[in-house]
Amino acid sequence: MVIQKLSLLNFKNHREKSFEFSPQINCFVGNNGAGKTNVLDGLHYLSVAKSFLGNTDLNNIRASADGVSEDFFTVEGQIFDGEKENIIKVQMPKDAKKIIKKNDKPYERIADHIGFLPSVIISPYDSNLISDSGESRRRFLDAMISQTDSEYLFNLIQYQKTVQQRNALLKSFAKNRYFDAGNLEIYNEPLIKFGTAIFRKRLEFLDAILPLIQNYYEIISNGNEEVSVIYHSDLKENSFGQLLEENLEKDRMLTYTSKGIHKDDLIFEMNGSSLKRTGSQGQQKSFLIALKLSQMNRIKELTGKTPVLLLDDIFDKLDDTRVSQLIELVNREHFGQIFITDTNKERTESVVRKINEESRIFEI
Structure with missing residues (x-):
């Protein structure tokens, strides 16, 4: 499973943001509070239609400058399943139920989507x-x-x-x-x-x-x-x-x-x-x-299916030896598409160089 594109609209602190990803390693770097983890949370929505941070769906609708929230958020992804491209869209209106669609067809139950993109x-x-x-x-x-x-x-x-x-x-x-x-x-x-x-x-x-x-x-x-x-x-x-x-x-x-x-x-x-x-x-x-x-x-x-691996601030509190062992493990096990967040761009670049895969780095 490969996430090729991601679009966020009124999602958390992102008013409108789009990404085109590498099929292998993708890194989001930037200061604390910039919204790196929010991008990972958007990817998590594509997988299981909810936040990994435990936030309610309504709390993930972006607040405008005056503190009033927008009317909805949308998370949309283009996903290649090995045979064809699929569009997954999660939309949360402020005054209605959450809608999840696969290729423009709404799911009757959220549970029916679980497992498509592990x-x-x-x-x-x-x-x-x-x-x-x-x-x-x-x-x-x-x-x-x-x-x-x-x-x-x-x-x-x-x-x-x-x-x-x-x-x-x-x-x-x-x-x-x-x-x-x-x-x-x-x-x-x-x-x-x-x-x-x-x-x-x-x-x-x-x-x-x-x-x-x-x-x-x-x-x-x-x-x-x-x-x-x-x-x-x-x-x-x-x-x-x-x-x-x-x-x-x-x-x-x-x-x-x-x-x-x-x-x-x-x-x-x-x-x-x-x-x-x-x-x-x-x-x-x-x-x-x-x-x-x-x-x-x-x-x-x-x-x-090879699950998408989301690594949020993964290198914090790990010493150099454990980081090196982890990188070698990732290299050897071929974990598939990986998304990484980090505040330290130089550290991220150094780590990525050690992994023999194609990578993209996005500054948030």
């Missing part, structure tokens, strides 16, 4: 995967699997809807001071069906990706540490049906579903200890890069 982004915001709660790690795991498995995405959407409906009923019981076990049990079957399928897919995916993470980390860190990812889930010890039965009274008191795959977590370890507690900034960043490159490798293996 992408992997590595950015400073990835540190939240280590420092934040399990929710960010679950979202990341779900996003990884969903790019290659439409059935998983469907099961996830159905599971989340069912949990919301069950929670609403539990709250209604508490508010109205009554309880109907039969009504609540209606949700058990879909929770068990979709939740168990999600659990098995997560287990299978993590078993496959862990050796890749360990291999990439060993290369980037020059073999100095050993890392691991532990999948924590209540379903490892109990069936979903048992969990629902055993925690029924607890759920009534809390007025929400306290057990299930929506509580799963990933534990990142280095040399047998918590990476969050014992890892330096460089070690944590190296682990996150290894994690994302493993994701990229897995997507390519499962779909036959």
